[in-house]
Amino acid sequence: MANNYLDISGVGITFPTDNGPFCALENVNLRIDEGQFIALIGHSGCGKSTLLNILAGLEQATSGGAILQGQVVDEPGPERAVVFQNHALMPWLTVYQNVELAVKQVFKGRKSKREMREWTEHNLQLVHMEHALDKLPGEISGGMKQRVGIARCLAMQPKVVLMDEPFGALDALTRAHLQDSLMEIHAELGNTVVMITHDVDEAVLLSDRIVMMTNGPAATIGEILEVELPRPRDRLALAENPDFNHVRQQVLKFLYAKQRNPALLEENAAPKETPASEPTPLRAVNDSEAA
Amino acid sequence: MSTVHTVTDSPPAGALSASILRRLNHALRVTGLPVIGIGVFLFLWQLAASNINTSLGQFPGPVEVKEQALNLYQEHVREREKADAFYARQEARNAKKLENTPDAKIKWRSYTGKPTFIDQIFTSLYTVSFGFLIATLIAVPLGVICGLSDSVYRAINPIIQVFKPVSPLAWLPLVTMVVSALYMSDDPLFEKSFLTSAFTVALCCLWPTVINTTVGVSGIDRDLVNVSRVMALPTLVHVQKIVLPSAIPMIFTGLRLSLATGWMVLIAAEMLAQNPGLGKFIWDEFQNGSSNSLGRIMVAVITIGLIGFLLDKIMLGLQKRSSWDKQAILR
Ligand SMILES: Nc1ncnc2c1ncn2[C@@H]1O[C@H](COP(=O)(O)OP(=O)(O)O)[C@@H](O)[C@H]1O
Ligand SMILES: [Mg+2]
Numbered sequence: 001m002a003n004n005y006l007d008i009s010g011v012g013i014t015f016p017t018d019n020g021p022f023c024a025l026e027n028v029n030l031r032i033d034e035g036q037f038i039a040l041i042g043h044s045g046c047g048k049s050t051l052l053n054i055l056a057g058l059e060q061a062t063s064g065g066a067i068l069q070g071q072v073v074d075e076p077g078p079e080r081a082v083v084f085q086n087h088a089l090m091p092w093l094t095v096y097q098n099v100e101l102a103v104k105q106v107f108k109g110r111k112s113k114r115e116m117r118e119w120t121e122h123n124l125q126l127v128h129m130e131h132a133l134d135k136l137p138g139e140i141s142g143g144m145k146q147r148v149g150i151a152r153c154l155a156m157q158p159k160v161v162l163m164d165e166p167f168g169a170l171d172a173l174t175r176a177h178l179q180d181s182l183m184e185i186h187a188e189l190g191n192t193v194v195m196i197t198h199d200v201d202e203a204v205l206l207s208d209r210i211v212m213m214t215n216g217p218a219a220t221i222g223e224i225l226e227v228e229l230p231r232p233r234d235r236l237a238l239a240e241n242p243d244f245n246h247v248r249q250q251v252l253k254f255l256y257a258k259q260r261n262p263a264l265l266e267e268n269a270a271p272k273e274t275p276a277s278e279p280t281p282l283r284a285v286n287d288s289e290a291a
Numbered sequence: 292m293s294t295v296h297t298v299t300d301s302p303p304a305g306a307l308s309a310s311i312l313r314r315l316n317h318a319l320r321v322t323g324l325p326v327i328g329i330g331v332f333l334f335l336w337q338l339a340a341s342n343i344n345t346s347l348g349q350f351p352g353p354v355e356v357k358e359q360a361l362n363l364y365q366e367h368v369r370e371r372e373k374a375d376a377f378y379a380r381q382e383a384r385n386a387k388k389l390e391n392t393p394d395a396k397i398k399w400r401s402y403t404g405k406p407t408f409i410d411q412i413f414t415s416l417y418t419v420s421f422g423f424l425i426a427t428l429i430a431v432p433l434g435v436i437c438g439l440s441d442s443v444y445r446a447i448n449p450i451i452q453v454f455k456p457v458s459p460l461a462w463l464p465l466v467t468m469v470v471s472a473l474y475m476s477d478d479p480l481f482e483k484s485f486l487t488s489a490f491t492v493a494l495c496c497l498w499p500t501v502i503n504t505t506v507g508v509s510g511i512d513r514d515l516v517n518v519s520r521v522m523a524l525p526t527l528v529h530v531q532k533i534v535l536p537s538a539i540p541m542i543f544t545g546l547r548l549s550l551a552t553g554w555m556v557l558i559a560a561e562m563l564a565q566n567p568g569l570g571k572f573i574w575d576e577f578q579n580g581s582s583n584s585l586g587r588i589m590v591a592v593i594t595i596g597l598i599g600f601l602l603d604k605i606m607l608g609l610q611k612r613s614s615w616d617k618q619a620i621l622r
Contacts, residue, residue: 088515
């Protein structure tokens with residue numbers, strides 16, 4: 001079963017800053033199998049985006065590196081396509097043209113004009129955006145923009161789909177719709193996915209494994225949770241499922257008891273006698289439940 | 292108010308009159324206020340003019356200026372008639388010559404009358420367009436390169452910063468000498484004076500466009516650049532599909548500044564170098580010192596202003612057409 005599709009070993013990165021070098025990641029090791037859905041979770045600022053950017057080739061690791069299907073990752077490329085948090089659509093291109101730009105570049109010389117058009121339209125159908133082909137990004141909602149961003153990513157036929165908090169900027173209802181769409185697509189295409197999220201429910205619902213990161217600086221992988229819930233998963237049924245709730249509890253425990261939010265730690269720093277392992281602050285848990 | 296329109300089946304009179312009031316108010320703001328502004332200005336101008344006496348007579352008021360404008364136009368029409376008559380005579384003469392001796396040598400001369408005010412306007416427009424075009428062709432690519440590459444920017448920035456504040460007129464003698472030295476041709480495509488003016492304009496048009504293009508290009512959303520890198524777009528496609536569209540607003544801001552600068556510079560250069568154009572017209576009138584001169588100069592001043600305004604409107608129109616963000620408020 002384990003096929004070491006994407007192998008991340010000893011990844012560390014140090015940024016030069018005004019106050020001297022800043023070590024953001026240290027010794028990150030992870031093996032991902034083909035077709036797996038990985039959720040990357042951790043407090044904000046711990047280095048999730050940095051790790052994803054290293055996988056994308058947008059950022060160079062200072063030590064260690066990633067190997068995808070035996071090939072070292074050292075530059076960005078369409079086989080590791082990224083879905084950005086803020087959709088990153090070209091505002092001057094229509095929905096269709098945005099996807100087409102990627103298709104034309106990736107399948108240049110491999111597909112005929114007609115095949116490219118069909119492929120572009122097919123991918124937009126996959127995310128249910130075929131009704132808005134000629135709209136500009138400014139004319140559609142945030143959720144729709146994110147759908148187009150996903151279509152553009154899928155249209156590149158990537159080996160690995162990298163998503164950086166793709167639904168973070170959306171309201172809860174839209175987010176639920178997109179999560180369902182993403183599950184459908186993943187079931188159909190079987191992509192390998194690495195997705196950053198700060199939403200515990202989202203992580204448990206979507207992923208096969210949840211990778212939890214420790215707080216920075218020098219962040220690394222703290223724990224990895226296998227999510228062995230059967231697919232297809234249904235959010236309503238899962239809400240009552242004891243396994244689901246168990247996994248969820250464990251993630252929450254990691255985030256709010258073992259790796260407490262650095263911002264909260266500072267808040268509590270004044271009364272020195274407060275032990276660091278006090279019960280999970282209610283506020284934080286409520287936040288994630290509301291999300 | 293409710294008696295203005297008596298339409299059957301219309302909303303209640305109160306609502307109707309309110310909407311009419313609102314529209315009237317709007318019309319007043321759009322057309323009424325500028326008209327009032329211009330009226331007040333003309334009045335103050337007349338008042339001031341009648342109190343200023345110069346060695347060339349009274350300072351021209353609006354009425355005097357209007358007369359001179361008409362005069363200038365009529366002079367132009369007369370000059371055109373003379374030219375037409377000249378060419379007609381020449382043609383008749385040559386035709387006659389050919390009739391008598393079919394293998395006779397025929398001379399065609401062009402009419403050498405004094406350029407009129409209208410001619411000078413077109414000379415200036417032509418010169419500024421040419422200079423602006425040269426500047427644009429250099430400045431936009433240079434700005435794009437500076438915006439894309441930090442190293443190039445660091446290398447070029449000091450040069451830009453030093454040359455930017457140089458008055459165009461300081462360049463003029465140098466440009467004149469260089470053009471005279473380098474541009475030698477028996478059958479010149481362009482007049483030397485034309486090239487001198489155009490190059491001086493170009494030198495001053497460069498900087499605003501270079502700087503604004505650089506700022507526009509380097510300010511592209513990082514996410515968009517990353518998308519382009521993930522798609523592995525080749526540099527030229529990257530520039531064409533991502534860099535240029537996103538920098539277009541800033542590029543046009545630069546172009547508009549450039550054109551406005553260029554137009555001001557041109558008039559000054561023409562005055563100083565005695566190169567044909569509106570600047571020379573003003574200088575000649577000043578030297579003439581007839582009783583009409585001040586009025587004619589004033590006509591030129593207003594024409595220069597109107598043309599500058601029109602040029603900016605044209606650029607604004609182009610900017611609106613080429614900008615993807617139709618909602619952006621452009622002024
Ligand atoms: N280019 C950079 N230069 C300096 N520091 C950086 C740079 N990129 C990220 N960092 C730092 O690395 C840490 C991790 O950032 P990031 O990966 O964006 O966190 P996350 O996505 O988990 O919220 C942060 O402390 C951030 O300030
Ligand atoms: Mg992030």
